[in-house]
Amino acid sequence: MIDDVLLTVMKAPRTYTGEDTVEINCHGGLLALRSALEAVLHHGAVMAEPGEFTKRAFLNGRMDLSQAEAVMDVIEAKGEEALSSSLMQLKGSLAGEVKRVRSGLIYQMATIESALDDPEHISLEGFTDGLSRLIREDKEKLEDLINTFEDGKFIREGIQTVILGRPNAGKSSLLNLLLDEEKAIVTDIAGTTRDMLDDYIHVDGMSLHLIDTAGLRKTQDVIETIGVQKALEISDKADLILYVIDSSLPMDQDDRDNIAKIKNDKNILIIYNKNDLISSVTIDEVEKQFQLPVISISAKDTSCKEKIFAAIREMFFQKKVSYNSEVVVTNIRHKICLEKALESLSLVQEAIDNEMPEDILCIDLFDACDQLGQITGETAKEDLVNEIFSKFCIGK
Secondary structure (H helix, E strand, O other): OOOOOOOEEOOOOOOOOOOOOOEEEEOOOOOHHHHHHHHHHHHOOOOEEOOOHHHHHHHHOOHHHHHHHHHHHHOOOOOHHHHHHHHHOOOOOHHHHHHHHHHHHHHHHHHHHHHHHHOOOOOOOHHHHHHHHHHHHHHHHHHHHHHHHHHHHHHHEEEEEEEEEEOOHHHHHHHHHOOOOOOOOOOOOOOOOOOOOEEEEEEEEEEEEEEEEOOOOOOOOHHHHHHHHHHHHHHHHOEEEEEEEOOOOOHHOOOOOOOOHHHOOOEEEEEEEEOOOOOOOOOHHHHHOOOOOOOEEEOOOOHHHHHHHHHHHHOOOOOOOOOOOOOOOOHHHHHHHHHHHHHHHHHHHHHOOOOOOHHHHHHHHHHHHHHHHHHHOOOOHHHHHHHHHHHOOOOO
């Protein structure tokens, strides 16, 4: 006797994998669970590989490759919108759009091939006019999908938000304010934060990955210098920078130099901190100096948090996506395939405009279909499939 368990038998094809499946539910406790597992393995079972159950579901036609990838996205979703987007993809929203475009292109290729094989009975007169219209419509559809990726990246990965500023400007206090907890040590000693601290918060269902960094200054301290270098490196990859200024101190050249280093192509909010103290620099002076949006706060006042969130909403969420009606591309692999398919369709249109023979059109039409098939898995090679499922956790 090992344990008194619940045995659930599920018959194919109406299972997750499409195969006969048996589940054994043990009582809590690591020893009972391990003993039951050892007994099962002793009688011929083998441990599942990472992602093996979802891979079997894909190979057995229970889902396409984009849906299989959505399984992991559902598990790893860090916010409500990430979960909603992943569930939409799991239901086949992206696959449906891709398959509609692909099936239309396959039909056009089949028509060309049939006419070439039997020119006496099948004419291609006027064919390119209709194909050109279809290509324009498909290109517009693919462009719309590609254009959702920027929002999709924020939805899936969260907005990487780096807190920068001079030492003692109140960066760690800001982190604690936004997190509603004392995550970072706060002291009056400059250079207290030497390594990066990070955590996640949620705004309107979206996830912000907050990263607190070492104060930006020139220092002889070796450890602090490494922290400053890390802060600048991580800021290069940031989606949003919250630059904290101590309003009780005059601005100096360090602030000007720091913002000049990070200003190119970055979303930056200046956090005018310590407004509960006597100011040595006005908000107007800060705005005029940096030409960036400024939020006046005291990191000691919890009500200031909403002012920062409102500014972030305005910066990132103006085009709020409705997941009931729109497909959002969140996977970089899918985006690359869509871009390559779009490029192939542009070549088809160019060939039509140059009045090239119809059999030449098939080359780029085939390439476009192949790239779209990579998304759903219809044309994906075995090594790509294996690589995707190797990133899954065991038991999924």
